[in-house]
Amino acid sequence: MVDKSVQNETFYELDKAKQTAIVLLFEDKLSDEQIAKTVNRSRTTLSNWKKDNKFKQAQIEYRRVAIDSYVPDAIKRLHKLATGAKSEMVSLQAAQSILSMAGFGSVDSSPELEQAKIEKAKADVRKIEAEADIKEAQAAEAKNMTDSASEVMIVDDIPED
Structure with a gap:
């Protein structure tokens, strides 16, 4: 396992106020004004920190370490989908x-993925055609019923002797 403090070297070189600001910026729950107040600095000071290269580097390092903690769960979820999804x-x-x-390749495009997309598109077309055939048959049936009703009305109009 990689030591997270080594991955976050620049972050730990900063004072506590800047470290706290970086964490709060990452969490994205407070405005810059609220973050500045939390670390007992002015909004202008926070703005200046955000322009500083060392502060930016520390933000990148912190983000990388924080996101790394989510990766194992994401991989587990992908594995579960790959092996157990109904689709x-x-x-x-x-x-x-x-x-x-x-x-081993790109998520955006692969022969298998493209083939799956083609098969899905073909299935969608078959479904639409089947639905169109059903609607056409229903329309023909409705027309036949209307024609039959018209004939009955004509027969009823004929005077009896």
């Missing part, structure tokens, strides 16, 4: 994401 498309996309992260 083949979802399974394929999850598997492609895992392979891409492992350095």
Whole structure:
């Protein structure tokens, strides 16, 4: 396991107020004005910190370490989708994401993914055509019922002897 303090070297070189500001900026729950007040500085001071290269580097390092803690859960979720999703498309996309992260191709495009998209499009077309056939049959049936009703009305209009 990599020591997180080594990954966050610049962050730990900063004073406590700047470290707190970086954490609060990352969490994105407070305005800059609220963050400045929390670290007992002015909004202008926080603005100046945000322009400082060392502060920016510390933000990048902190973000990387904070996000790294979410990666194992994301991989577990992708694995669960790849092996247990009811939709083949979802399974394929999850598997492609895992392979891409492992350095075996791109998530954005692959022959398998493109083929799956084509198959889905074909299935969508078949469904639309089937629905159109049903509507056409219903319309024909409704027309036949209307024609039959018209004939009955004509027969009823004929005077009896």
